[in-house]
Amino acid sequence: TKQRHxxxxxxxxxxxxxxxxxVKVMKQAGEQFGYHFQVDFGxxxxxxxDRVQNPLPxxxxxxxxxxxxxxxxxxxxxxxxxxxPELRPEKALLRLRKELGLFANLRPAKLFSGLEQSSTLxxxxxxxxxxxxxRELTGGIYFGEKRREQTERGEKATDTLVYxxxxxxxxxxxxxxxxxxxxxxxxxxxKANVLESSRLWRQVAERVAGEYPDVKLDxxxxxxCAMQIIHRPTDFDVIVTxxxxxxxxxxxxxxxxxxxxxxPSASIGEGNRGLYEPVHxxxxxxxxxxxxxxxxxxxxxxxxxxxxxxxxQAARAIExxxxxxxxxxxxxxxxxxxxxxxxxxxxxGDRVIEEL
Amino acid sequence: TKQRHxxxxxxxxxxxxxxxxxVKVMKQAGEQFGYHFQVDFGxxxxxxxDRVQNPLPxxxxxxxxxxxxxxxxxxxxxxxxxxxPELRPEKALLRLRKELGLFANLRPAKLFSGLEQSSTLxxxxxxxxxxxxxRELTGGIYFGEKRREQTERGEKATDTLVYxxxxxxxxxxxxxxxxxxxxxxxxxxxKANVLESSRLWRQVAERVAGEYPDVKLDxxxxxxCAMQIIHRPTDFDVIVTxxxxxxxxxxxxxxxxxxxxxxPSASIGEGNRGLYEPVHxxxxxxxxxxxxxxxxxxxxxxxxxxxxxxxxQAARAIExxxxxxxxxxxxxxxxxxxxxxxxxxxxxGDRVIEEL
Ligand SMILES: CC(C)[C@H](C(=O)O)[C@@H](O)C(=O)O
Ligand SMILES: CC(C)[C@H](C(=O)O)[C@@H](O)C(=O)O
Numbered sequence: 001t002k003q004r005h006x007x008x009x010x011x012x013x014x015x016x017x018x019x020x021x022x023v024k025v026m027k028q029a030g031e032q033f034g035y036h037f038q039v040d041f042g043x044x045x046x047x048x049x050d051r052v053q054n055p056l057p058x059x060x061x062x063x064x065x066x067x068x069x070x071x072x073x074x075x076x077x078x079x080x081x082x083x084x085p086e087l088r089p090e091k092a093l094l095r096l097r098k099e100l101g102l103f104a105n106l107r108p109a110k111l112f113s114g115l116e117q118s119s120t121l122x123x124x125x126x127x128x129x130x131x132x133x134x135r136e137l138t139g140g141i142y143f144g145e146k147r148r149e150q151t152e153r154g155e156k157a158t159d160t161l162v163y164x165x166x167x168x169x170x171x172x173x174x175x176x177x178x179x180x181x182x183x184x185x186x187x188x189x190x191k192a193n194v195l196e197s198s199r200l201w202r203q204v205a206e207r208v209a210g211e212y213p214d215v216k217l218d219x220x221x222x223x224x225c226a227m228q229i230i231h232r233p234t235d236f237d238v239i240v241t242x243x244x245x246x247x248x249x250x251x252x253x254x255x256x257x258x259x260x261x262x263x264p265s266a267s268i269g270e271g272n273r274g275l276y277e278p279v280h281x282x283x284x285x286x287x288x289x290x291x292x293x294x295x296x297x298x299x300x301x302x303x304x305x306x307x308x309x310x311x312x313q314a315a316r317a318i319e320x321x322x323x324x325x326x327x328x329x330x331x332x333x334x335x336x337x338x339x340x341x342x343x344x345x346x347x348x349g350d351r352v353i354e355e356l
Numbered sequence: 357t358k359q360r361h362x363x364x365x366x367x368x369x370x371x372x373x374x375x376x377x378x379v380k381v382m383k384q385a386g387e388q389f390g391y392h393f394q395v396d397f398g399x400x401x402x403x404x405x406d407r408v409q410n411p412l413p414x415x416x417x418x419x420x421x422x423x424x425x426x427x428x429x430x431x432x433x434x435x436x437x438x439x440x441p442e443l444r445p446e447k448a449l450l451r452l453r454k455e456l457g458l459f460a461n462l463r464p465a466k467l468f469s470g471l472e473q474s475s476t477l478x479x480x481x482x483x484x485x486x487x488x489x490x491r492e493l494t495g496g497i498y499f500g501e502k503r504r505e506q507t508e509r510g511e512k513a514t515d516t517l518v519y520x521x522x523x524x525x526x527x528x529x530x531x532x533x534x535x536x537x538x539x540x541x542x543x544x545x546x547k548a549n550v551l552e553s554s555r556l557w558r559q560v561a562e563r564v565a566g567e568y569p570d571v572k573l574d575x576x577x578x579x580x581c582a583m584q585i586i587h588r589p590t591d592f593d594v595i596v597t598x599x600x601x602x603x604x605x606x607x608x609x610x611x612x613x614x615x616x617x618x619x620p621s622a623s624i625g626e627g628n629r630g631l632y633e634p635v636h637x638x639x640x641x642x643x644x645x646x647x648x649x650x651x652x653x654x655x656x657x658x659x660x661x662x663x664x665x666x667x668x669q670a671a672r673a674i675e676x677x678x679x680x681x682x683x684x685x686x687x688x689x690x691x692x693x694x695x696x697x698x699x700x701x702x703x704x705g706d707r708v709i710e711e712l
Contacts, residue, residue: 076549090549120587125476141497141517146552154521157556161497161517165510191600193432193446196502200513223607224637230586230611231476244547248604251579255586281580 001036004309007067009044009060012089013282014292014345015073021294021349022071025318026301028353033305033314040067044096045075045089045282055092061099069308070100070275071301074282085146089282098138101269103167104174105135106303107250107279108264109257112326118258118335121230129256131229131236132182134175135246137267139167140197142243163197163242168204175240176212184215185237189225189245201242222249229253250279261293261334264300266307274308276300286333290344293332298322298352321355357392360665363423365400365416368445369638370648370701371429377650377705378427381674382657384709389661389670396423400452401431401445401638411448417455425664426456426631427657430638441502445638454494458623458631459523460530461491462659463606465613468682474614474691477586485612487585487592488538490531491602493623495523496553498599519553519598524560531596532568540571541593545581545601557598578605585609606635617649617690620656622663630664632656642689646700649688654678654708677711 008023010016023039030037042060049055055075064070075089085091096102110130116123144160172188179186188205190198202219209217220228222245228235229249233256241249254260263279278296286292299322306315329340330351336342343351364379366372379395386393398416405411411431420426431445441447452458466486472479500516528544535542544561546554558575565573576584578601584591585605589612597605610616619635634652642648655678662671685696686707692698699707 081548085552085555088549094550120478120481121476122478142550144514148552148556151520155556156518156520157553158500159517159551159553161515162512164507164512191603192437193444194450194498195515196441196504197513197515199441200504200511223603226582226604226608227610227616230608247547247579248582252582252586252608254583260583 001034002309003036003038004069005038005040005067007040007042007063007070009042009070009072011045011073011075011282012047012077013074013284013287015045015075015282017287017290017292017345018278018294018297019071019073021345022297022301024349025298025352025356026071026304028356029301029305029314029318032317032356033311044072044092046077046080048092049080049083049087049089053087055087055089056095061096064096064100068273069304071304072275072277073297074278074280076282077284079284094142096275097267098143100273100275101138102267102275103136103138104171104268105137105246106266106268107133107135107253109133109253111257112262112323114327114329115258115335117337119255121255125233126256127234129233131233131253132178132238133246133250133253134171134178134238134240135250136167136171136242139163140243161195161197163200165200165204168201169208172205172208172240175238176208176215179215179238180212183237185218186215187218187220187225187236187239189220189222189239189241189249191222192219193221197242225249226252230255254279259293259334261332262295262299264296264303266300266303268307272308272310274304276304290346291333291342292345293334294345294349295322295332298349317356321352324355325351357390358665359392359394360425361394361396361423363396363398363419363426365398365426365428367401367429367431367638368403368433369430369640369643371401371431371638373644373646373648373701374634374650374653375427375429377701378653378657380705381654381708381712382427382660384712385657385661385670385674388673388712389667400428400448402433402436404448405436405439405443405445409443411443411445412451417452420452420456424629425660427660428631428633429653430634430636432638433640435640450498452631453623454499456629456631457494457625459492459494460527460624461493461602462622462624463489463491463609463619463635465489465609465619467613468618468679470683470685471614471691473693475611477611481589482612483590485589487589487609488534488594489602489606489609490527490534490594490596491606492523492527492598495519496599517551517553519556521556521560524557525564528561528564528596531594532564532571535571535594536568539593541574542571543574543576543581543592543595545576545578545595545597545605547578548575549577553598581605582608586611610635615649615690617688618651618655620652620659622656622659624663628664628666630660632660646702647689647698648701649690650701650705651678651688654705673712677708680711681707
C-alpha cells in the first residue's frame with residue numbers, strides 16, 4: 001500500500017461539513033486504489049483566531065509542511081470582518097499559499113451534463129464548455145507592500161502590484177504544459193494597455209510561447225475576457241493570468257457550471273505537494289444546516305489524487321462517481337429546481353461513495 | 357436657441373463611423389429641442405500618433421477644455437500595441453479623463469426588449485435588468501506610479517494602486533445621489549479582505565452612507581460580484597467601484613444587454629462638462645466596412661443631453677427613438693440573428709433620425 005500524509009483543515013462556516021465528505025471519499029478511494037492515509041487535522045481561519053488568536057497557527061503550518069497534500073474547507077465570515085488584517089481568516093490562506101510555495105492555482109470549469117438548467121446561461125452556449133483557469137497565486141497585488149498614511153488631504157491607502165520575470169515565467173510554463181494535454185490553446189489575460197506589470201507579463205508570455213510551438217497563444221485584455229467568458233465560453237481552453245484577475249475570472253467562470261458549489265481547485269508549486277480546496281467560500285449563512293454542496297470539495301480530492309499522488313486513475317474514478325450521482329438526478333439545495341428533492345450534504349457524499 | 361460647444365474626437369478603428377452617426381443624431385435632436393451647436397473636431401489616439409506623434413495633441417486638449425461636452429469614438433488597435441507607453445492610443449483616454457477631472461464614469465446596462473435572444477443569458481434571467489455601474493475614473497492603479505527595474509532575479513515590474521479618502525468620498529456621494537433617483541440601492545464593490553485601498557474604500561462608503569439613510573448600502577467582494585452580475589443581475593441597482601474593478605465589471609455587464617455595441621457611457625466631474633463615449637473599443641477588425649453598431653454612441657449622445665445640458669427631455673427622445681427602431685426589428689450585424697437582414701451603420705443612424 002502507498003502511504004500518504006494528508007493535512008486536513010476544515011476552517012469556518014460550511015468548511016467542516018464539506019471537508020467531512022471530502023475525507024470520506026478520499027478514504028474510500030484510498031481503500032480501492034491501495035492507499036494508507038495518515039490524516040492530521042489543523043485549525044485555520046476564523047475558528048483558529050477564536051481559539052488561539054492566530055488564523056494560521058504554527059502547528060497547522062507544521063502539519064502542512066509534513067504532509068503530501070492539504071485538504072482545505074473554507075475560511076472567513078462576517079464575524080471576523082472587522083478584525084485587523086493580521087487577525088483576518090483570509091490572511092491564513094494567503095500565508096499558507098506563500099509558505100508552501102504554491103504559485104499555480106488550477107480552476108477547471110466544466111459543464112456536467114444535466115446541469116445546464118442550473119446556469120443562467122443558455123444551454124446551447126454552455127454545450128462543450130471545458131476551460132481551465134490557471135491563476136498565479138503567490139505574487140501580484142495580494143503580496144505587495146500595503147500602506148495607510150495620513151496626508152494633508154486626509155487618509156491615503158496604497159497597495160502594490162509587483163511581478164518578477166521568473167514568477168511570470170514559471171506560471172506560463174505550467175499553463176503551456178497543461179494546454180499540451182488539452183486543446184493546445186492558451187489565452188494569457190492582462191491589462192497591458194495600462195499596467196506595467198501586464199506589459200512584463202505579455203513579454204514573458206511571448207518568450208515562453210517560443211518553447212511550445214505546438215500550443216497557440218492569444219493575449220486578451222481582462223475587461224474583454226470578463227465579457228468573452230460569458231459570451232463565447234467554448235472559445236477558451238487554458239486561461240492563464242495574474243493573481244487578482246484570476247480570482248475574479250475564475251469566480252465568474254463558476255457561472256458556466258451552474259453553481260460555484262461545483263468548482264474544485266488545486267494549488268501547486270515546484271514539488272508534488274499541493275493544497276486542494278473548493279473555489280467557493282465559507283457560506284456562513286447556511287453553515288451547520290447540512291445543505292452545502294460537497295461536490296467542489298470531493299472534486300478537489302480527485303485533483304489531489306491527480307496532482308499530488310500522480311494517480312490519474314483514482315482521480316477519474318472519483319470524478320466519474322460524482323458525474324454518475326449527478327446524472328441520476330441527485331441535487332443539493334443550490335442546484336435543486338423548485339419541487340426537486342434536495343439531498344443533504346452527507347447524503348450526497350454517501351451516494352458518491354456508493355458509486356465509487 | 358441654446359448655444360453649445362461640442363468637441364468631437366472620432367479616434368481609431370470604427371470610431372469615425374460611429375461618431376458620424378452620433379453627430380447626426382445630436383444635430384437632429386438639437387434642431388428639435390432648440391440648440392445651436394458649435395462642433396470642433398480633434399485628433400486622438402493612434403491616428404493622432406500617426407499624424408503628430410502624440411496620442412493627445414495640445415490642440416485636442418484645448419478644444420476639449422473650451423467645450424461643454426466631448427463626444428469620443430474609440431481609440432487603439434494592434435497597429436500601436438508595441439508602442440512605448442507614451443505613444444499608446446489609450447494613454448490619450450487616461451490623460452483626457454484626468455485633465456478634465458472626470459472622476460465619475462457612468463455605465464448603465466439595461467435590456468432593450470426584443471434583444472433577449474442576442475444575449476447568452478436566459479431571457480427570464482434578463483427580465484427587468486436595469487443597473488448602473490459607477491466607476492471611479494481618475495484614481496487607482498491606472499494612475500499610480502509604474503516602474504520597471506532590473507534585479508538579481510531578472511526584470512521586475514511594479515504598479516501602484518492608491519486611493520485618497522476624498523477621491524472615494526466624491527464618487528460614493530455621486531453613486532448615492534444617482535441611486536436616489538433609481539431603486540435606492542448601492543452595492544459597493546471592493547476586495548477588502550485583501551487590499552488596503554479597499555478597506556479605506558469600505559470605511560468611506562460606510563461614512564457616506566450615513567448621509568443617505570433612504571438608500572441601502574451593501575458591500576460585495578469583486579470576485580463574488582463578477583459571479584452575481586451574471587447569476588442575479590436584477591438584484592443590482594447602482595454598483596459603485598474603483599477604476600479597474602469598474603473596467604472589468606462594466607464590460608462584463610455588457611453581456612446583459614446582448615451586445616457591447618449597445619452600451620453608452622458618460623464621464624463627468626464637478627461641473628457640467630462631460631465626456632461621452634461608447635463602452636466598446638475601436639474594433640479595427642471591422643473598421644471601414646459600415647457594419648459597426650452606432651447605438652452605444654447614439655445613446656452616449658443622449659447622456660450628453662442629460663448630464664451636460666441638463667435636458668432630460670431631449671435625452672429621453674433620443675433613447676425612445678433608438679428603442680423604437682430596435683422594436684421595429686432593425687439590427688446591426690452584431691445583433692442580427694442568422695437570416696436577419698442587418699442594417700449598415702449609417703442606415704441605422706438614419707432610422708433613428710426618422711423616429712426622432
Ligand atoms: C479569501 C480570498 C483571500 C481568496 C482569494 O482571493 O485568493 C478567495 O477569494 C479565493 O479565490 O481563494
Ligand atoms: C482603453 C482602456 C485604457 C480603457 C480603460 O480601461 O479605462 C477602456 O477599457 C475603457 O474601459 O474605457
